[in-house]
Amino acid sequence: MDDRSFAAAQDFLLSAKTFWSTTMYQALRDKHAAAKKTASGDAGEPVAAIAHALEDTTQYQFYSWLERHLQRMKYVGRYGLVPYHHERRDELLATFDQSIDADNAVQIDGSLTLPAYYTGVDIHQHPGGVWSDDVAGMIYERGARTTTPLVGVAEKDVHERFTDLALGERTPAKILDMGCGFGKSTQPFVRRLPDSSVDAVDLSAPCLRLAAYGTRESQASNVRFRQMNACNTDYDDGTFDLVTSTMVLHELPPKTIEELLGEAFRVLSPGGRMVHLDFYCLPDAFRRFVHYGHARRNNEPYMQPLAELDLSALVASKGFVDVEIKPFQESDHIDLNANDAWRFPWTVIAATKPSEAAQ
């Protein structure tokens, strides 16, 4: 396929997704509201009750089908991200030849064993996942540009806004970005704190190579991308002043989330802050129902378990204090109190490792 055909098809799918996430979502929301009026009270409405009322409706069947298959068509089929990148494999890989592995900015660990939860499911409906193919990082990067259709070109703002929030008034000297992917979450820290040192770890070698290539282009020298399991790093205790992750927790089984939180506590210096951006705060049962359905349809098996965790208690159990869990506004025009469009339940999960005096 040529670039024009690929772009036209992807634009078409994105427009269809926008219609789905607004008009079709609103219709489903209204159908639920109408069903609730006829039900006997809505106090403590469980997800199962909404499922009972909606799942057999034609409205929900089309809504669900489109959520599943617009995403499938984004990746595969005649104009999918996967065939587009496979056809251009040699050309794309030549843009950062394997010399990137010798670059100071990246460290690939060929002996790393990838966890079964990571390799067992093709998350986001990305065939082969974000790790198994040399161009998987590029496919992931291209696909992520349209993850939040209503934010559109302002997608970058999610990371910039998260960086604002994670830093606050602080200027941490050493930062660890856990599960950095292709580096989009890392770059704002690198750019804004040129005198700080940023380490970013991820399981995916193709993503890390892409991240390092971005660093080479921006000529930043204060960042290292390392292939490593964030739950079991080789950093000394108390190395970092700030530990972050962005859209990582929901990809992990609960036991692994617990390990990651424990590792964050270990590598943080006393008084250091941990800040995660993920999907957690669900304001009502309808949005919980929609979120659980999304998890199933988008191949995200650990999204629902995360949403059902007592995260505040889990974080505190690791020794953290000042635990804050609050909704995150991913774009200026998003009204957190409105429910006019499908959106991720963006949430910031933050906590502090007690200072030595307090320990």
Added chain:
Amino acid sequence: MKQGSKSPRSEQQFFDDPAIDRIMGAFMALATEHYVLLDRVRAMERELVNAGTLNRGSLGREPDEVERAETSADRTAFIEALMRPLLGEQEALGAAGKFSLK
């Protein structure tokens, strides 16, 4: 497109009849193809207008009665092919209705 060596797994089902799930897949593939084609026709028009070969105003005008008459038979044949299957009638005579070898 099949990836890797994983064994095939049944696609998720959303409609009561899985046939609708599958026909929707074909429908959306055709809709995508249609949009890709539309995009290419527009791009060709743009190129031809820029080259001075095509007058966009002339191309976009409403056809007159002569042109309509010329295309009428083709239009009728297209509609016939599109809509005749909706009648559910046999084109070549044979046994009728749904059959079973149970």
